[in-house]
Amino acid sequence: MAATKNVAERKRGGATSTRRAELLEIAATMFATRGYAQTTVRDIADEAGILSGSLYHHFASKEAMLTEILQEFMGGLLGSTKRIVEEGDDPSEVIDRLIRNSFETIHQQRSEVALYQNESAFLATIPEFAFVTKASLEIEKAWLSVLDAGCTSGAFREDVDVKLLYRFIRDAVWASVHWYKPGGRLDHVTVADQFIALLHGGLRN
Amino acid sequence: MAATKNVAERKRGGATSTRRAELLEIAATMFATRGYAQTTVRDIADEAGILSGSLYHHFASKEAMLTEILQEFMGGLLGSTKRIVEEGDDPSEVIDRLIRNSFETIHQQRSEVALYQNESAFLATIPEFAFVTKASLEIEKAWLSVLDAGCTSGAFREDVDVKLLYRFIRDAVWASVHWYKPGGRLDHVTVADQFIALLHGGLRN
Amino acid sequence: MAATKNVAERKRGGATSTRRAELLEIAATMFATRGYAQTTVRDIADEAGILSGSLYHHFASKEAMLTEILQEFMGGLLGSTKRIVEEGDDPSEVIDRLIRNSFETIHQQRSEVALYQNESAFLATIPEFAFVTKASLEIEKAWLSVLDAGCTSGAFREDVDVKLLYRFIRDAVWASVHWYKPGGRLDHVTVADQFIALLHGGLRN
Amino acid sequence: MAATKNVAERKRGGATSTRRAELLEIAATMFATRGYAQTTVRDIADEAGILSGSLYHHFASKEAMLTEILQEFMGGLLGSTKRIVEEGDDPSEVIDRLIRNSFETIHQQRSEVALYQNESAFLATIPEFAFVTKASLEIEKAWLSVLDAGCTSGAFREDVDVKLLYRFIRDAVWASVHWYKPGGRLDHVTVADQFIALLHGGLRN
DNA sequence: GATGAATGAGTATTCATTCAT
DNA sequence: GATGAATGAATACTCATTCAT
Numbered sequence: 001m002a003a004t005k006n007v008a009e010r011k012r013g014g015a016t017s018t019r020r021a022e023l024l025e026i027a028a029t030m031f032a033t034r035g036y037a038q039t040t041v042r043d044i045a046d047e048a049g050i051l052s053g054s055l056y057h058h059f060a061s062k063e064a065m066l067t068e069i070l071q072e073f074m075g076g077l078l079g080s081t082k083r084i085v086e087e088g089d090d091p092s093e094v095i096d097r098l099i100r101n102s103f104e105t106i107h108q109q110r111s112e113v114a115l116y117q118n119e120s121a122f123l124a125t126i127p128e129f130a131f132v133t134k135a136s137l138e139i140e141k142a143w144l145s146v147l148d149a150g151c152t153s154g155a156f157r158e159d160v161d162v163k164l165l166y167r168f169i170r171d172a173v174w175a176s177v178h179w180y181k182p183g184g185r186l187d188h189v190t191v192a193d194q195f196i197a198l199l200h201g202g203l204r205n
Numbered sequence: 206m207a208a209t210k211n212v213a214e215r216k217r218g219g220a221t222s223t224r225r226a227e228l229l230e231i232a233a234t235m236f237a238t239r240g241y242a243q244t245t246v247r248d249i250a251d252e253a254g255i256l257s258g259s260l261y262h263h264f265a266s267k268e269a270m271l272t273e274i275l276q277e278f279m280g281g282l283l284g285s286t287k288r289i290v291e292e293g294d295d296p297s298e299v300i301d302r303l304i305r306n307s308f309e310t311i312h313q314q315r316s317e318v319a320l321y322q323n324e325s326a327f328l329a330t331i332p333e334f335a336f337v338t339k340a341s342l343e344i345e346k347a348w349l350s351v352l353d354a355g356c357t358s359g360a361f362r363e364d365v366d367v368k369l370l371y372r373f374i375r376d377a378v379w380a381s382v383h384w385y386k387p388g389g390r391l392d393h394v395t396v397a398d399q400f401i402a403l404l405h406g407g408l409r410n
Numbered sequence: 411m412a413a414t415k416n417v418a419e420r421k422r423g424g425a426t427s428t429r430r431a432e433l434l435e436i437a438a439t440m441f442a443t444r445g446y447a448q449t450t451v452r453d454i455a456d457e458a459g460i461l462s463g464s465l466y467h468h469f470a471s472k473e474a475m476l477t478e479i480l481q482e483f484m485g486g487l488l489g490s491t492k493r494i495v496e497e498g499d500d501p502s503e504v505i506d507r508l509i510r511n512s513f514e515t516i517h518q519q520r521s522e523v524a525l526y527q528n529e530s531a532f533l534a535t536i537p538e539f540a541f542v543t544k545a546s547l548e549i550e551k552a553w554l555s556v557l558d559a560g561c562t563s564g565a566f567r568e569d570v571d572v573k574l575l576y577r578f579i580r581d582a583v584w585a586s587v588h589w590y591k592p593g594g595r596l597d598h599v600t601v602a603d604q605f606i607a608l609l610h611g612g613l614r615n
Numbered sequence: 616m617a618a619t620k621n622v623a624e625r626k627r628g629g630a631t632s633t634r635r636a637e638l639l640e641i642a643a644t645m646f647a648t649r650g651y652a653q654t655t656v657r658d659i660a661d662e663a664g665i666l667s668g669s670l671y672h673h674f675a676s677k678e679a680m681l682t683e684i685l686q687e688f689m690g691g692l693l694g695s696t697k698r699i700v701e702e703g704d705d706p707s708e709v710i711d712r713l714i715r716n717s718f719e720t721i722h723q724q725r726s727e728v729a730l731y732q733n734e735s736a737f738l739a740t741i742p743e744f745a746f747v748t749k750a751s752l753e754i755e756k757a758w759l760s761v762l763d764a765g766c767t768s769g770a771f772r773e774d775v776d777v778k779l780l781y782r783f784i785r786d787a788v789w790a791s792v793h794w795y796k797p798g799g800r801l802d803h804v805t806v807a808d809q810f811i812a813l814l815h816g817g818l819r820n
Numbered sequence: 821g822a823t824g825a826a827t828g829a830g831t832a833t834t835c836a837t838t839c840a841t
Numbered sequence: 842g843a844t845g846a847a848t849g850a851a852t853a854c855t856c857a858t859t860c861a862t
Contacts, residue, residue: 034327035240037240037242038242038327041831041832042830050847051847052831053832053835056833056834057846061832062833095408121323121383122239122240122243150408156410157403157408158410159399160399160403164391164399167380167381167384168403169377171376171380171381172373172374175372178376186366191369194364194366194369197362197365198362198370198407200407200409201362201407201409202403202404202405202406202408203361203370203404203405204297204361204362204405204407205363224821245855247855247856255821255823256822256823256824257858258822258860259822262821262822263821267858429842445737447650447652447653450834450835450836451836451837452836460842461844463837463839466836466837467843471836471837502819505818532650532653560818564820565819565820566818566820567817567820569809570809570812570813571809574801574809575818577791578787581786581790581793582786582787585782585786585790586782586783588736589782604776605779605783607775608772608775608780608783608817609818610817610818611817612814612816612817612818613710613771613780613814613815613817614707614815615769615770615771615772615773655853656853656854657851657853665825665826665827666826666828667853668826668828668829668854668855671854671856672825673825677853
């Protein structure tokens, strides 16, 4: 039956990328849940129903799989971040949109976000993954530009260090990937709403 | 039986436990920086200036080292958390003290905090480390009791889910272990001050 | 049955055998430069611009390629050697012609000679390649008959063991494949001339 | 029984190097007979009676074993070569001594010589083994200085290119490692004698 | 307390080969 | 003739752990 499916897909033209994409999906999920180093090539192959050696027909190495996953993810996130910042006007509204975009990303790309959250420290030490750190910094720059604008315009409080501000928001938002369950009590839009409310107004009643 | 022996040694205090403490310190630092799974017994032994096999005179296994490190850490954190909650009265003040205590802990036990942050997901899957999850839940319970009290008393806003509230605070606070550098631009007291200010008043000017 | 098919194809001549020859040429060059075991089927296929699996339309196995290359080479060398020995008369002249023929072969079939030089020890251990050892021995017999004749006729010195004599000549001549560069400072005819001069007259002035 | 042996040796002080030396001996023999790439770490371990992983207690890698073997061998050969050239006076006599030294080396370090003969082309392509090529070149320089001196003094014929001369001698001599069997019909001294006779006087009677 | 040698199970990767399409 | 996916066996190397000395 897998064969029939492939035939259909091959006719559509996306033959090559189909199998690769499937395997990358599996790899991403496993990397996210057990950690990159703790996931063996055999784990991935088992899940895909092939032998571990056969993975090397599709990817040059385990690292190459990680690279491909992260490159697409970081690229997408950086793109959406920049777009929101460039298209927006009011700092407060832009921040809200960035936050909503983050929770949306957590909702739709759970594995990739978790993977990034768990491994970024490790990746930062490997030259081949410099692109991850680079993208992170560009994203930070985009956020900081908005926060700076908000402070300058008087919309945001100025007694808190902007970099600190960014880190608190970033960490609180992205860490939610560890506890957020799609289909759970709170959906990602509600979570975003509540976070935004808390952030703007503070804890005080 | 290893346990009885250890107890005996601990009671003797002196040289033996000093060496143990040294080794645990080294292990904690390495576990924190490279990750538990990525740290080899040989790494630790090398750093301690002995052969890897010799470590087994002090500890039953690599896991035993991790257990010992986390048991002490979780015990201490749970203790201080409970003490603050019990001794305090005003929810707002108690929350502040809990936050300050967290940043203080990050400052003084960086390795242990980082270790806990990095490995807790992995540890949650291992029965032997159930005590970690258990302590985490007790700590959560203590925080939630304070937040609940604050909401009930009208001190804290009530439109945000309390559990969500706790998670946002917890994640923003503890994640700072990844970027906080002692002796850096901002000391841990300032960081705590600013976080508290932001939390209470919100971003809005 | 693969054999019959190949025979059939060979008789057709044309495109099929041309492609085979091309592939064998590529294989021979790679076997010679990196060694048989170190050359992967994929290396050969890459160089030929096809996928590794496709090579199996032309050859039954990697070993079959080696067999075909060596069979042709050993056959040719044995043939020319025998011809020279049979057609010649004066031992000294025949030896010279054999030597010139060797250097000519090195010049024109560098890959095959290098391949044979590098792998003959390994091949000697494999039953399938007994034909290589057999041809080598026949070539040796041909040379020895000439050297023996020269000793008997008084043309060559008799104080040196004939087998030893043969080996020294053979090794000095064929090893030149490792340093001889066509188009270099010395062409193969000059090299042959100088070797012959040295061999006959010796080092002494 | 191996244990008792080790104890005895340990008392002599050569404990560490003893086991290493044994393993290197085994490795050298296997590298020489099957080739470096064709010898598996498991082959060596099997022969040593341990598991393959245990080899890594003694050596960092398979390559490290090869390095150690070749470093000692090349060092020794370069040393003896230089000594003979420096101590000698008459070119003809020095050449003889160099040749005798080579056959002596083949006799006493068969594995190392065979290894060097078989792998030097491959090693030349690996930066880590540049020391091998370097030593080879220094040895060549030493030989060439003697051959040059002989040509200048009129002792040796001048119509043959000196570099060519060197290569013919070198290849004929060292290639004998492939057929020389200690304890065979001809001992290494006789082989050396006959080669020297042939070299000086030539084939002509 | 420490050494040094070894175990054994695992880990990423390689590669000749097969085969349906 | 060629592709693309897969096999299966092997390969170098890792590492927590054991144990006699």
